[in-house]
Amino acid sequence: MAQFIDRRLNGKNKSAVNRQRFLRRHKEQIKESVADAVNRRSITNTETGEDVSIPHKDIKEPVFHQGKGGLKERVHPGNDQFITGDKIERPKGGGQGGGSGEGEASADGEGQDEFVFQISKDEYLDILFEDLELPNLEKNQINKITEWKTHRAGYQTAGVPANIAVVKSLQQSLARRTAMTAGKKRMLRELEEELDRVKMSEPAQMLEEKRLKEEIEALRRKLDSVPFIDTFDLRFKNYERRPIPSSQAVMFCLMDVSGSMDQATKDVAKRFYVLLYLFLTRTYENVDVVFIRHHTQAKEVDEHEFFYSQETGGTIVSSALKLMNEIVTERYPVGEWNIYAAQASDGDNWADDSPRCRELLTKHLLPKCQYYSYIEITRRSHQTLWHEYEKLEGSFPNFAMKNIRTVEDIFPVFRELFKKETA
DSSP states (O other), X not given: OOOOOOOSSSOSSOGGGOHXXXXXXXXXXXXXXXXXXXXXXXXXXXXXXEEEEEOGGGGOOOOOOOOOOSOOOOOOOOOOSOOXXXXXXXXXXXXXOOOSSOSOOOTTOOOOOOEEEEEOHHHHHHHHTTTBOOTTOOOSOTTSOEEEEEEEEEEESOOOGGGXXXXXXXXXXXXXXXXXXXXXXXXXXXXXXXXXXXXXXXXXXXXXXXXXXXXXXXXXXXXXXXXXXXXXGOOEEEEEEEXXXXXXXXXXXXXXXXXXXXXXXXXXXXXXXXXXXXXXXXXXXXXXXEEEEESSSEEEXXXXXXXXXXXXXXXXXXXXXXXXXXXXXXXXXXXXXXXXXXXXXOSOOOTTTHHHHHHHXXXXXXXXXXXXXXXXXXXXXXXXXXXXXXXXXXXXXXXEEEEEOSGGGHHHHHHHHHBOTTO
């Protein structure tokens, strides 16, 4: 006789509490779907969850059943067609009903589609920014920025089914039933003892015996009416977000909006910055974000103007770097702030301005920054700015540069730039 013990985090027959276990089991496929969703979504669509599809064959669970026992004798046909090492062609046609849309129609017209389910906005963002962090974050001054972490915080009387605490709920049920039935059980014992004395007495007291039996029956009905578990007994695991003191940080977002940046290139840049902005606001609290748009002139703008302004012009990239250096000097002392920057451009720049950009980074910005990332958005060969910045990669470990060619490259590049060192 075989005995199987279910040691999974959640017990069987509780479909409402299996969601988190399901997400953990199919984490890699869900992460792929979330990454694909980044490319499909509008840059302003951040308020909804996402539909995730998983092939039906991947969600099947093993089934234990009685094996075929006993002794059997079989006669197998001989083989006069193949020898060891022969390769047999795969049968043509579908016919398996996989439901994934490939192959031919099955003969019986039956099959199963992929399993599709909805993840919430919070689950979507948690998966999206898992294993990401601001690189080289130092605790210079512990006062403003706060990173949040979820901790267990006792129990509560209300919550979602996924967080139900079974043992605690049963303890509450036992305490309630004990409190409600203790007096009745004591009275029941006394009546039963009195009934025994009446039965043993002579002459038998029929009326008294009948009355005691009726009272005993009434008490037993009352005891049976006490429910085993009531909604009042339910207890749910409570989770709270606790702040983890960290350091002050500021992120500079520098975007090229010159005439060489066509609408498609600007859209890619905006998608990258939307991801960055969501990551910062989701993971950290009180991180300053400074938005700078530039063409021949650079200007500090607010979030709305940064993403929606139609202003354009020529290209002088150094104007944005100079403005960033001025803002750092005036508002963000290096000893008190962790300074980060993300610059997006198509790489097109005046030939004599690119060396000036490299000089500004070498002498002024990179010594002050914890991390500086440059993203060049172009399908063509690299421009002058890229070639100048390449000279910095070997000398400054806090400098990174990546190339984005298509929308599909945005999320992989973003994760590569901001992945945790331990990931």
